[in-house]
Amino acid sequence: MTAIVDPVSSGRSQTSETLDEFVERARAFLEAHAARKPDTAAEFVWGEGDDFVGIVEEGDPTGEAHLVAAARDWAATRFDAGFSWLDGPIELGGHGLDPEFVRAYRSLESNYELPDQSIFTIGLGMVAPTILAHARPEISARYLRPIQRGDLIACQLFSEPGAGSDLAAVATTAERDGDSWIVNGQKVWTSNAHHAGLGEIICRTDRDAPKHAGMTAFLVDMTAPGVEVRPLRQMTGGAGFNEVFFTDVRIPDDHRLGDVGQGWGVAMTTLMNERASIGSGMGLGRGPGPFERLIALTRAMGRHDDPIVRDRLAQLYIQHKVLGYTGKRALGAMQAGRLPGPEMSILKLAGTIHLLEVADFAAAVLGPKLCADTGEWGTFAWTKLVCGAPGGRLGGGTDEILRNIIGERVLGLPREPKP
Ligand SMILES: Cc1cc2nc3c(=O)[nH]c(=O)nc-3n(C[C@H](O)[C@H](O)[C@H](O)COP(=O)(O)OP(=O)(O)OC[C@H]3O[C@@H](n4cnc5c(N)ncnc54)[C@H](O)[C@@H]3O)c2cc1C
Numbered sequence: 001m002t003a004i005v006d007p008v009s010s011g012r013s014q015t016s017e018t019l020d021e022f023v024e025r026a027r028a029f030l031e032a033h034a035a036r037k038p039d040t041a042a043e044f045v046w047g048e049g050d051d052f053v054g055i056v057e058e059g060d061p062t063g064e065a066h067l068v069a070a071a072r073d074w075a076a077t078r079f080d081a082g083f084s085w086l087d088g089p090i091e092l093g094g095h096g097l098d099p100e101f102v103r104a105y106r107s108l109e110s111n112y113e114l115p116d117q118s119i120f121t122i123g124l125g126m127v128a129p130t131i132l133a134h135a136r137p138e139i140s141a142r143y144l145r146p147i148q149r150g151d152l153i154a155c156q157l158f159s160e161p162g163a164g165s166d167l168a169a170v171a172t173t174a175e176r177d178g179d180s181w182i183v184n185g186q187k188v189w190t191s192n193a194h195h196a197g198l199g200e201i202i203c204r205t206d207r208d209a210p211k212h213a214g215m216t217a218f219l220v221d222m223t224a225p226g227v228e229v230r231p232l233r234q235m236t237g238g239a240g241f242n243e244v245f246f247t248d249v250r251i252p253d254d255h256r257l258g259d260v261g262q263g264w265g266v267a268m269t270t271l272m273n274e275r276a277s278i279g280s281g282m283g284l285g286r287g288p289g290p291f292e293r294l295i296a297l298t299r300a301m302g303r304h305d306d307p308i309v310r311d312r313l314a315q316l317y318i319q320h321k322v323l324g325y326t327g328k329r330a331l332g333a334m335q336a337g338r339l340p341g342p343e344m345s346i347l348k349l350a351g352t353i354h355l356l357e358v359a360d361f362a363a364a365v366l367g368p369k370l371c372a373d374t375g376e377w378g379t380f381a382w383t384k385l386v387c388g389a390p391g392g393r394l395g396g397g398t399d400e401i402l403r404n405i406i407g408e409r410v411l412g413l414p415r416e417p418k419p
Contacts, residue, residue, distance in 0.1 A: 034114050071115050131143055172203050200217065
């Protein structure tokens with residue numbers, strides 16, 4: 001979980017337990033419920049769900065159902081044991097603990113083999129912080145606990161066929177009808193919509209207002225009549241994205257996020273959290289870290305003595321470390337209560353570049369074995385990363401848009417000329 005909006009204004013721990021006592025209790029919980037990761041990457045067995053790109057994909061329905069069930073089971077077990085939402089507000093189901101408890105738990109948990117939790121990334125990392133910041137208290141009380149426990153998967157309904165980078169061009173409309181809104185239109189590229197029970201949607205509520213001022217954000221029940229989810233097949237072979245069509249879908253006004261016409265600000269809360277969670281969370285799913293896997297792959301392919309390969313590995317290691325420290329610094333600032341800012345764009349851009357270079361390196365080391373399943377250790381499993389990594393340049397803000405933001409808001413360069 002990336003808890004970015006500081007939910008506990010005091011920031012003080014609500015328990016008398018010391019950090020050491022907490023770590024001991026957490027270790028005992030993890031030992032009782034999970035196996036430790038193998039010490040070396042070569043012992044790691046690639047298997048179902050070793051997905052690099054953070055989307056549980058539709059494809060083999062049985063395999064997918066099994067992965068989602070395993071993810072939900074672990075989320076519920078951890079929540080019920082009191083190790084989820086450690087820094088969340090106590091009145092909503094969190095524990096009101098200091099950020100150091102969150103860091104300690106994450107670090108401990110990273111040593112154990114656990115079901116992939118990426119199906120929850122959008123709900124926990126983006127939708128939940130937005131609900132906390134902009135929803136009415138009774139709506140936060142209704143949805144945040146099930147999102148944190150893994151009972152409710154949430155999706156982000158922003159992009160449309162004519163509104164991607166230019167999000168303010170959204171054309172899906174919401175028209176007021178008494179205490180409800182009636183939504184009509186189409187969203188696209190909605191990750192995990194086929195699993196989601198709840199969506200955060202940005203709609204146009206005023207066609208006459210300047211485009212940034214005419215939008216409003218809502219929470220929509222994805223099982224409501226009039227919501228149709230259609231999968232989109234990707235070059236990875238899976239279908240983790242969807243088109244979502246809305247036909248006269250009714251949303252109660254209490255599910256509005258923020259004021260009418262303030263949807264742009266709500267969307268920015270979500271997008272800054274998205275960049276932070278993508279940038280800091282970029283990894284290779286289950287098992288040992290990315291770098292350990294690259295070394296193991298290089299050895300397995302007999303390329304570890306090649307000076308060019310060794311040089312590229314060293315460069316990737318440096319990138320990996322710098323990215324990790326940048327992520328920690330950004331997370332530290334957010335846990336100290338500062339809202340994510342343009343530095344998240346740097347983190348997301350750097351994370352994407354790194355992921356692409358990892359994919360490129362793996363493809364170069366594997367050669368034809370990348371796509372010919374020879375049954376050798378760790379070969380075919382890289383195809384999903386190699387095919388999925390380019391999508392990282394688009395989702396969560398394209399490279400070009402992030403460079404514009406960094407240029408204008410970090411470096412203070414002149415604004416992009418209006419067309
Ligand atoms: C892995 C992945 C997951 C996604 N998940 C979701 C999701 O869950 N929910 C959701 O709502 N959307 C999702 N998206 C969609 C994503 O937000 C959009 O792809 C993104 O905003 C870009 O929009 P677009 O695809 O319409 O491209 P466009 O905006 O049409 O851009 C096309 C090209 O033009 C460039 N360009 C556009 N404007 C400028 C400019 N001003 N200056 C310079 N260059 C520019 C872009 O950089 C890009 O190269 C996902 C996308 C991916 C790849």
